[in-house]
């Protein structure tokens with residue numbers, strides 16, 4: 026049977042790195058095996074839906090090049106790929122379980138359930154349904170149905186035995202059935218819960234392997250009971266280790282994890298994100314080298330997934346991004362930079378700046394941070410030099426004198442400028458580095474720019490002299 030895997034996000038917000046890593050592992054596994062990668066939107070928890078998050082999920086996958094074979098926008102042999110459009114199949118499945126005696130109707134009100142939970146809490150018992158409705162006679166049930174009493178359908182979990190499975194990552198896993206709750210399968214509004222919908226769809230869509238985050242492992246016994254009750258063969262499960270943040274807490278949006286598309290907008294390269302994500306919980310074959318998706322897929326196996334939690338390290342991703350930027354050819358970098366540049370900026374000047382700025386960039390966005398002063402005279406006026414080495418009143422005099430020397434230069438080359446500037450510093454008993462910084466601030470408004478003399482050459486004599494003449498360190 027050919028491999029079929031799915032990424033099954035719930036559209037409850039913009040996906041973060043951890044969410045997309047699950048998609049990536051599924052994608053790589055499918056491509057490795059020459060199988061299918063399916064995207065299915067799990068939107069049955071209506072209260073948690075967040076508008077536009079489905080778009081953000083698909084856009085994140087597209088940005089990284091994780092193309093899917095079947096999905097909500099694409100269709101496929103098992104369409105639709107959005108759970109809210111498949112309600113009938115879950116309702117039928119729930120009814121089937123009731124008929125077979127593996128599930129039952131529950132008419133308990135929210136108030137009663139809340140009361141029950143309070144009592145359990147007071148007794149320090151785990152919160153679980155007390156099975157009151159399991160005792161209902163068929164007459165009771167008929168009466169409640171006749172009066173249209175709202176009800177849910179619950180899984181009838183066996184009270185004895187264990188549910189056991191071999192996880193492709195974690196190995197042998199077992200859960201005592203007696204500890205499982207009688208999970209709601211179908212809610213009173215006719216929508217399924219995640220547990221019912223995920224099993225019905227994974228079966229209907231011939232999913233062979235479920236690769237998902239470790240947080241779902243405790244749901245797996247419920248899913249396996251469902252497979253057993255339906256008489257279906259379950260898929261292979263692979264629960265991937267969680268990702269922790271720098272504070273050793275689970276990476277989550279609530280704790281400030283960035284949305285995937287924020288990385289795109291901040292100027293990270295998709296190939297860096299893909300490579301960095303594949304180091305999180307998988308044995309990337311060569312962390313020093315950026316591999317293509319095809320190369321990663323060729324190396325990807327479930328055996329290579331690690332058991333221990335991964336730690337997200339922003340600095341490492343930054344380092345990889347800077348390295349990848351420097352490894353791009355100037356032509357490729359120009360293309361990658363395009364969305365980050367003002368449309369009015371002269372691309373010939375951008376081209377000249379690329380080799381200079383490249384060395385100092387961590388993200389694509391850094392280019393404009395470093396170089397915007399080449400394209401506008403409206404520079405931030407001389408950011409405070411109070412913390413610089415040369416006193417403000419002297420700075421003004423030095424720059425005025427230096428400007429008049431520049432004005433008399435007949436050549437405007439790197440060598441000429443360097444010689445003149447070094448001589449000026451020496452003549453005035455200034456450390457070259459101190460005077461260079463003053464000069465940099467005076468014509469760019471910044472303390473970090475591409476190299477000084479190259480920048481002056483590119484700006485041109487007129488502009489440099491104009492900016493220096495206007496420099497005012499007293500403001």
Ligand code: GLU
Pocket residue numbers: 033034035067219223236237238241
């Ligand atoms: N809809 C679930 C989620 O949001 C999918 C879990 C699974 O892959 O089974 O992560």
